[in-house]
Amino acid sequence: MARTWEVPETFLFGPDKAQKEVALDLYSSVEGLGIVAPHGHVNPGLLADPQARFLHPHDLLVKHDHYLFRLLYSRGVPLEALGVGQEDYDARAAWQTFCTHFHLFDGTPSGLWLRLELTRLFGVTEKPCAANAGAIYEQIDALLNTPDFTPRALYRRFGLEVLATTDPATADLSQHARAQADGFNVVPTFRPDAALHFARPDWRTNLQALEQCGGRSIERYATLLDVLRERRAQFKAHGARASDHDAAQVNLAPLSGGEAEKLFDLALGGQLTPEQAYRLEGHALFDQARLSAEEDGLVMQLHLGSVRNHNPLLFRRYGPDMGSDIPQRVNWTAGLRDLLAAFGNHPNFRAILFTLDESTYTRELAPLAGHYPALRLGPPWWFFDSVLGIERYLDAVTETATLHNTAGFNDDTRAFASIPARHEVWRRTVANWLARQVLRDILDLEEARHLARLTARELALQAYRFDSPVVAPVLAAST
Amino acid sequence: MARTWEVPETFLFGPDKAQKEVALDLYSSVEGLGIVAPHGHVNPGLLADPQARFLHPHDLLVKHDHYLFRLLYSRGVPLEALGVGQEDYDARAAWQTFCTHFHLFDGTPSGLWLRLELTRLFGVTEKPCAANAGAIYEQIDALLNTPDFTPRALYRRFGLEVLATTDPATADLSQHARAQADGFNVVPTFRPDAALHFARPDWRTNLQALEQCGGRSIERYATLLDVLRERRAQFKAHGARASDHDAAQVNLAPLSGGEAEKLFDLALGGQLTPEQAYRLEGHALFDQARLSAEEDGLVMQLHLGSVRNHNPLLFRRYGPDMGSDIPQRVNWTAGLRDLLAAFGNHPNFRAILFTLDESTYTRELAPLAGHYPALRLGPPWWFFDSVLGIERYLDAVTETATLHNTAGFNDDTRAFASIPARHEVWRRTVANWLARQVLRDILDLEEARHLARLTARELALQAYRFDSPVVAPVLAAST
């Protein structure tokens, strides 16, 4: 028989008893605040359409979550057994497989999020295992068919103040418009990666999509830049406050105009070397920063340092986002030098830096953010959005950069229903970390309460320039 | 007068009092388990010969332990004063020198191991110092001449279930056979470094030894590979479950067959550049992985990232293993890419990764092991086999890779008598770390107990494919 499963009041606090008490005090003061979600990967269609529904428990909770299935894959579970990459599969059997291996997530952030999500949202009272998998499936499935569990109902229940999605440069944005028209503060984020990753095999295809969207052919780099400028304006008109950029290395260095055009020519001809592609991408990212500083003020998010699709077998079979993106060493100090020389002191420019190389926290990122007015540090990203990851981040960056130079929290999730759980783990872990500082007389209680409030909500609003609402906010909570 | 020296029941636990209690509960549940030692450097001759004896306390405990004498050397103690590298020396005087400086090891892993070893095994009740050095020497020396302190008696007393040694490709393995014939589960590990480090000055000599052992001349790389294939089979027939490989960098990238032969030709002619040697080694390691995946299933241990013999003065005077091997930065994400593309999803292949670059724990190793089914993370290695080193490791890898993707513990020691102490420090430190997770409600007590058992013994058995015994196990403990 499975054990009782619950979330105690002092969840994640301690280990010291006095620390638990102070942490609970701090957490209580922020527990009820609205949720600001300025960066994530939720499908905007969920909130555009009042009729949108979640398909079933396995689709909602497992099938699309590469945090979960990459770990199961590492332990020998075939992806097919989880329905991953399959149209037609037995969802209940896949859920059974998932629950049978649920203990593998003990102590992982996914395990903590699921514990919060299953108990709080769906009222599950037993830890999933082989024996209770079926019953839990039915319990959740039944709830998903009730009006309280539609995406829009959950948006309200979660107390979301704003939800930013991440969208290709070619996105039509009508879903965001529809959601906003009904009072949901769902805004797009401009992510032009597909057009700027010149070395990708599908780059030409992506460029064609952009040509279609931009209404003209793109035969020069300058034209590409113009089309992207127009798209940024469209995004901004739909409430976007930020752009988002992915690259395997930190490199934002401008080329001469002539060289950029020459490399773009080679790219069109499919003759770009990897080194040339790397330099052209650096130039293109620099130009996106220039647009931000000199024209539209979109906050530039830099999610850098991940080698995408490290496992070619899985990439060939299933495509991207299969949990085989692997971080590598990066160099922010050198890679941002040209960018910061140009725009680091510019009042209109803001970049938020996200790293997967924790050795750069104290060596590069905190000193950079503790000096340049244009920089903010993004919260611990991806593998580091975890209790210990958050603690390492706070330990590493606050003494040099201070929390004021961070962007607060963002959940970065494509799993809509996990949003409150992720913010709760962040808020609890921060509260416990602050409690430790209080017990050591590094902060007093009032200072800690102020920082708890900032990190829970306000810093995210400020960093992403959401100080004034994009659309009138919907009523939060208690629906 | 020296103080009383003892090991309290809650040794290494805390600092929180509640944490000590939970840690003691967890540790108690694994304290009595047998010891699995799947990687180390014990001399197999100790267990092959029933008449084998330890020479004397200084030879057993100090002279061959570069963890000890490198630190003393750093503090100005000449190696000669410790008998290092000397045939003829005054062992009691050397021991006196060691004990005079014993306080230097306060707070070091060596200090903790010696405290456990001297108190538990030899009944020493005072911390060594100049005043009591002679008496302690005589006390230990007397015990070493009793039947309870022969290597075979200690093997039984320690509760060893299996002990893997590390052996050159040319080892004749008869000692392992003799030990096994008498019921001692002592197995070899295949370490072909001498034949694959093409840039070493003694490579030609090493190759000749392999030619002798393999019964034919080796004039092509393909022949070298054939001879190694045969030797691997011999090792496997003697119970080996693993190979072991050392290199200063992470590089396992195949060359074309033609290029490998060309470089091998240059190596035979002594004309290989360092860069060519590096590439040929990478090719040769890749081929060892191929043999594992496609032929014999020997688990591939990769101990990578140490610059050997950094101090040329000591190397000229005393040879290798003088405590002057210094780690350097490595790149697992790039260096394993070809290997994992080829065999990372192969059901027969397994690699265990050991690093001296802790910055790779969260950035590279945990994401790799949390995705590829073929990978396991080796325990904290060498300088990091310490209380704080273990804690950093657990903090860094478990949230992303989970303990299930680790290889449990191995002691990696050449000091036979220190084996139980090293496993005890591991088990205690893990118990205390798990207790912390329990107090924060990240794990419940049952989950923590399960993980304590796994890490203490089972994960090592599984990772090294010792699930079925190599020879019938000898009776453990209580001798």
Next chain:
Amino acid sequence: MARTWEVPETFLFGPDKAQKEVALDLYSSVEGLGIVAPHGHVNPGLLADPQARFLHPHDLLVKHDHYLFRLLYSRGVPLEALGVGQEDYDARAAWQTFCTHFHLFDGTPSGLWLRLELTRLFGVTEKPCAANAGAIYEQIDALLNTPDFTPRALYRRFGLEVLATTDPATADLSQHARAQADGFNVVPTFRPDAALHFARPDWRTNLQALEQCGGRSIERYATLLDVLRERRAQFKAHGARASDHDAAQVNLAPLSGGEAEKLFDLALGGQLTPEQAYRLEGHALFDQARLSAEEDGLVMQLHLGSVRNHNPLLFRRYGPDMGSDIPQRVNWTAGLRDLLAAFGNHPNFRAILFTLDESTYTRELAPLAGHYPALRLGPPWWFFDSVLGIERYLDAVTETATLHNTAGFNDDTRAFASIPARHEVWRRTVANWLARQVLRDILDLEEARHLARLTARELALQAYRFDSPVVAPVLAAST
């Protein structure tokens, strides 16, 4: 109304209650020890002249402290508003601006130092804020005009045993002589960077200053080396025990004599490439080490790894030391290899290593210092001279290198009045760290007390070869 502001007896201890008690015991045993300040940037003129006075609170505490104004700059405060780089400004208005933003320093090392300094030294009882800024200014300003607050009075009150300044090779050293003549143990440190940074635009100007100081023209590298040798001797005659060196990378590799002269020729002609400058600097640093080992025994401090003046706008406007020096990744294992092969075992040579790349603590620095007799690890430097920075350092280096291979503490400050605060944070943090080891039975209380004394004072004296006083010590404390 501002809150009461105080420093409790157990400041920085805990969070565990038992840990606080042991930490207080340990700290009490070192609290009263004299202060050894073997590396810093205090202006020797403050102590040379009995009439020297501090200008006013803002000049003393804010204007010259780039730890403070770089953070304020990052939060949008213009440097002009703080009087930085300005001759003529309203000090009270600048102080008002500073106090208005004082809360930004909550939890930072600067905030902790200021709390200690303002409460202990100046009797401030409220945390600075906009409302009380003026009153605090007047309170401190009044004290600065009393005889108890002259630099010389504070030197005695602080219990300084020795204070080393950092001085260019061209310094005339008469200020040190005057201070010493009056019984103040103020010694210079030889820092020849200006003459050895061959790629700096002002290198030729710096070389001319050295020619003037050395009394001859410098047209060959060999002459440069001779002049520096003579200057080292002058420094030593004035009590110097150390040299100090800054470079953006770790590189101490000798060239052939012919190549060095050739590169020096190019430098004179302004034709050195950055790569050539890098190599010539490495050669010149190697030669400074040779002078230390073979001639004068000055301890070589290596402060390596900072990219100076990362922000060109601020450099153009205000010059260096504006808080925009940003660390980068370094490689000690490779960069020191030639140096250590030559002098790592030399009884006369000593190098103290300072890093801004914490990933090198466990990977490179602790293994190097735990082996080479010539090496000591400098205390956590700059951004890492903080509670958590000190804890990371202790955790990372002590198990492998031991505290005995460290150089104890140095405050590295240009803020004379902050010296006691910085040493107190170090001593308290070490005491708390040792207390944790005591509670886990890793150290006993006697061992911990011994290490507390070593780290508080003795290791610094030993590392910098201050075992015998340079001049007769002045009477410390209680003026």
